Amino acid sequence: MNYYKLMYDGDNSKDYINCDHYNIGSNDEYCLHAGRAITEWNNIIFSYDSNEGNIISDFISNNLDWLIVSEKFKYLLNKYCSIEGSCQFLPLVVSDYAGHNKPINAYALNIIDVLNNAIDFEKSDFVLLKYGDIEMKSFRRFVLKETEVIGHDIFILKDSPMYIFVSERIKELIINNKLLGFAFIEVTVV
Numbered sequence: 001m002n003y004y005k006l007m008y009d010g011d012n013s014k015d016y017i018n019c020d021h022y023n024i025g026s027n028d029e030y031c032l033h034a035g036r037a038i039t040e041w042n043n044i045i046f047s048y049d050s051n052e053g054n055i056i057s058d059f060i061s062n063n064l065d066w067l068i069v070s071e072k073f074k075y076l077l078n079k080y081c082s083i084e085g086s087c088q089f090l091p092l093v094v095s096d097y098a099g100h101n102k103p104i105n106a107y108a109l110n111i112i113d114v115l116n117n118a119i120d121f122e123k124s125d126f127v128l129l130k131y132g133d134i135e136m137k138s139f140r141r142f143v144l145k146e147t148e149v150i151g152h153d154i155f156i157l158k159d160s161p162m163y164i165f166v167s168e169r170i171k172e173l174i175i176n177n178k179l180l181g182f183a184f185i186e187v188t189v190v
Helices: 071-080 168-176
Strands: 003-008 021-023 045-048 059-062 087-096 104-111 125-131 134-141 154-157 160-167 182-189
Touching: 003 168, 071 104, 071 168, 104 154, 134 160, 160 168
Parallel strands: 045 087
Antiparallel strands: 003 160, 003 182, 021 045, 087 104, 125 134, 154 160
C-alpha cells in the first residue's frame, strides 16, 4: 500500500476561506501536534473574511496549521476507514467575521496514532538543526518502514509530529468524493 504526506492544497486555494482569526480559549496552540488525546475542549471558534475567500473547503486553512475538516470529511472517514483509536474529531465553529455567511460546524482532527520507529533514517533525507540544547530533524524526503506503517490509515511520526501521513485508502476516499483543500505527496515505503 502507498502512503502520503497530507497537506493543504495551497495551489488551488484562491477562493477558499482562510481562518486568520481564532479563539482557542485555554488550549495550547500546539496541542494538536502532541499526539495525545485531548480531554478539555470548549467553545473553539475560527473566523474568516468572506471578502477574501468564499469557498469553504473540506480541509479548512488556518493560521495555526491545524487540520480543520468538514462534517463531510468526518462522516466519510468514520464510515469507510478504520480510524478508531487513531484520531479524535474535536468540534469547533467556523464563522465569517464579515457577516455574509452563517457559522458552520467543523472539526479539528487530533491525530493520536504516533509511530515511534517508522522512519528509515539511512534512506531519508534530512538536516539536523540545533537551537541551543535542542536538536530537531528537518526532513526533505521521508522514507518509511513498511513493517511499521502497514495497517495504519492516518498517523504522525514521533520524530516529526508536525506532518500527517495517510494511507492510499484515505487518499482515494478524498479524491473519489471530490473533497476540496487536500494535497498529497507520496512517500517512499521500504
